Amino acid sequence: MNKDFNELIQRAKLADLEDRPAETVELIRAASVIEPLSAPLRLHLAENLRIIGRFDEASEAFGTLKDTEVPPDTSWLVHLYKGQLYVDLGHFDLGISSFQNAVLGNPTNTGPYIFLASAYARDRKPEKAIEVLLRALEVEGNRDEVFVNLGLNYRTLGNYVLAKDAFTEALKISPDDERTQHRLNDVIGALKVNQQK
Numbered sequence: 001m002n003k004d005f006n007e008l009i010q011r012a013k014l015a016d017l018e019d020r021p022a023e024t025v026e027l028i029r030a031a032s033v034i035e036p037l038s039a040p041l042r043l044h045l046a047e048n049l050r051i052i053g054r055f056d057e058a059s060e061a062f063g064t065l066k067d068t069e070v071p072p073d074t075s076w077l078v079h080l081y082k083g084q085l086y087v088d089l090g091h092f093d094l095g096i097s098s099f100q101n102a103v104l105g106n107p108t109n110t111g112p113y114i115f116l117a118s119a120y121a122r123d124r125k126p127e128k129a130i131e132v133l134l135r136a137l138e139v140e141g142n143r144d145e146v147f148v149n150l151g152l153n154y155r156t157l158g159n160y161v162l163a164k165d166a167f168t169e170a171l172k173i174s175p176d177d178e179r180t181q182h183r184l185n186d187v188i189g190a191l192k193v194n195q196q197k
Contacts, residue, residue, distance in 0.1 A: 002034050002035055004034055005031050005034040005035045008027050008028075008030050008031035008034070009027075009028070009031050009041065011027050012024050012027035012028045012031065012041075012044070015027060016044060016048065021048040021051040021052045022048075022052050024044065024045075024048045025045060025048045025049055025052065025054075028041055028044065028045045028048070029045070032045075039065055039066075039069035039070050040074075042061055042064050042065055043062075043065060043070075043077065043078060043081065045061050046058050046059075046061035046062045046065070046081060046085075047081045047084075049061055050081065050084060050085045050088060055085060055088060055089055058085055059085060062078075062081070062082055062085065065078060075105055076101070076102045076103075076104075076105025076106040076112060077102075079098045079099070079101040079102040079105060079112075080098070080099065080102040080111070080112055080115060082098045083095045083096075083097075083098030083099040083102060083115060083116075083119065084115065086098055087118075087119050087122060092119055092122060092123035093123075095119045096116065096119045096120065096123065099112060099115045099116035099119055100116060102115065102116070103116055107139065108139050108140055109139060109140060109141045110136045110139055110140070110141025110142050110143065110145065110146050111141055111142070113132050113133065113135060113136035113139070113146070114133070114136065114142070114145055114146060114149055116132050117129040117130075117132040117133045117136070117149055117153070118149065120132065121149075121152070121153055121156070126153040126154075126156045126157050127157070129149070129153045130150060130153050130154070130157075133146050133149050133150045133153070134150075143169075143173055144170045144173035144174040144177070144180075145170075147166045147167070147169040147170035147173070148166070148167065148170045148177075148180055148183070150162075150163075150166035151163045151164075151166035151167040151170065151180075151183060151184075151187070152183070154166055155183070155186075155187055160187040160188075160190045160191045160194070161191065163183075163187040164184060164187045164188060164191065167180055167183050167184035167187065168184060171184065
């Protein structure tokens with residue numbers, strides 16, 4: 001492998017870890033001039049293009065990925081990233097379908113469930129989001145995020161009691177989360193107003 005290629009890819013990986021998506025895109029593209037990119041590198045290119053809002057280019061990069069190139073144990077990630085792109089573009093049905101495939105590919109982790117629930121919420125289907133999030137509580141992962149998302153969807157439905165319970169559970173896991181504390185205070189305030197009516 002070319003030394004310059006390896007150096008660019010290492011720099012791209014570091015930029016990706018440090019949340020510098022534009023730099024990651026340019027480093028991967030510079031490397032692609034030297035050697036063809038592997039499927040995982042094309043996936044990272046597509047995702048970082050999506051993050052910086054270059055949706056057409058991201059879609060084109062995703063289109064270069066063939067199912068046979070992606071290892072079966074990571075194919076769920078392709079569905080996850082594509083789902084995010086579809087949701088960004090407002091194609092909620094396609095996003096939901098992609099996230100459902102991500103859940104099927106990685107059913108033991110909360111991540112795909114959270115993205116699927118978020119797509120349902122953005123598509124104004126909080127009840128469906130709640131169904132997915134309740135299933136997510138049965139698997140491993142970021143349970144605090146699951147509870148936060150449950151709280152948000154219960155709040156959308158005006159069920160402040162269940163929203164309060166969900167935010168409280170999230171804070172038991174992540175007690176320093178100021179945003180969740182603020183949301184909890186919000187629903188407690190709403191409950192007090194309702195009691196005074």
